Amino acid sequence: MRPNIEFLAGSGIGMERGIRVDNAMRTSVADIYAAGDVTEAPGFHTGQPELNAIQPNAVDQARIAAHNMAGGAAVSGGSLAINVLDTLGLISTSFGQWQGVPAAEGGAGVELVDPARNGYLSLQFKDDVLIGATSIGWTEHVGALRGLVQTQAPLGPWKERLLADPTQFMAAYLATAQKAA
Ligand SMILES: Cc1cc2nc3c(=O)[nH]c(=O)nc-3n(C[C@H](O)[C@H](O)[C@H](O)COP(=O)(O)OP(=O)(O)OC[C@H]3O[C@@H](n4cnc5c(N)ncnc54)[C@H](O)[C@@H]3O)c2cc1C
Known part of the structure; x- marks a missing residue:
């Protein structure tokens, strides 16, 4: 899997193999969130950035990102392979x-x-x-x-x-x- 993130080059959003997010789906830029296959999110076991491009992770992350973008405080338990x-x-x-x-x-x-x-x-x-x-x-x-x-x-x-x-x-x-x- 290779996320299509080249268009973000120069945006200031932290990226490696994917867009780096924390457990609240926050990117390195305030008020910008990311979820799903494009992300490298903290791994369930390792806490380190992992690219686990599967539908259950995308759904969990989208729910958390949406919740937090609306002012909530949802936290992911980590992305699971x-x-x-x-x-x-x-x-x-x-x-x-x-x-x-x-x-x-x-x-x-x-x-x-x-x-x-x-x-x-x-x-x-x-x-x-x-x-x-x-x-x-x-x-x-x-x-x-x-x-x-x-x-x-x-x-x-x-x-x-x-x-x-x-x-x-x-x-x-x-x-x-x-x-x-
Ligand atoms: C062949 C295949 C089989 C799979 N099988 C499974 C499976 O069995 N089980 C499972 O859990 N997962 C499976 N997956 C993975 C699953 O499909 C993804 O994890 C899930 O779709 C990710 O959702 P997403 O919303 O993050 O990304 P996507 O579903 O990829 O949605 C991203 C959307 O953004 C659009 N987009 C991209 N760039 C831009 C841009 N610059 N501007 C605007 N829009 C843009 C794309 O066109 C796309 O519509 C499979 C994937 C593939 C390709």
Whole structure:
């Protein structure tokens, strides 16, 4: 993805790969806001500028920008990387920090390969929170992976259960993230 922002050259609006915004969708110029694919907004996990050009982020950012342009004080929780793809009928998804973090930073992960269904599942944890996930060939309940990542629900005993059997992510979601909500 490459935002079409060349026309802003010389405007004074801070840009790198996209228009830099803060969590209120403010650009570096007072009273000018930006949202959607053109932005590099603070990442959900990193807080650093990220270009996550997907519709859910565009919608969230547009709502926050509009609210704040009208005098509100809305704040984004951060832009989250999400991909859902259909490749010749094989569905793949990824959420958040799917690549994980080093063990020295509290990282741990589990991978499951299921050749019978062309299936693959990877869960990545930081301490007892799911920070990222990748699936191939899984279509049931994959939204629960996003829910676990986005709510940052402490998994408690469910972390060990998921490390032993990552297919239990829906049960983990019901017992932790949804229960907390
Ligand atoms: C092929 C494709 C598949 C995608 N699939 C998915 C998907 O499955 N899931 C998902 O979440 N996201 C998907 N996306 C991304 C999603 O479409 C975008 O994240 C979303 O449309 C971003 O909304 P936006 O309003 O920020 O930008 P846009 O929808 O790009 O709207 C920007 C508008 O600004 C106009 N514009 C540009 N320059 C100027 C200018 N100088 N002056 C005036 N107007 C201008 C453009 O013509 C356009 O109408 C896909 C995108 C593509 C291209």
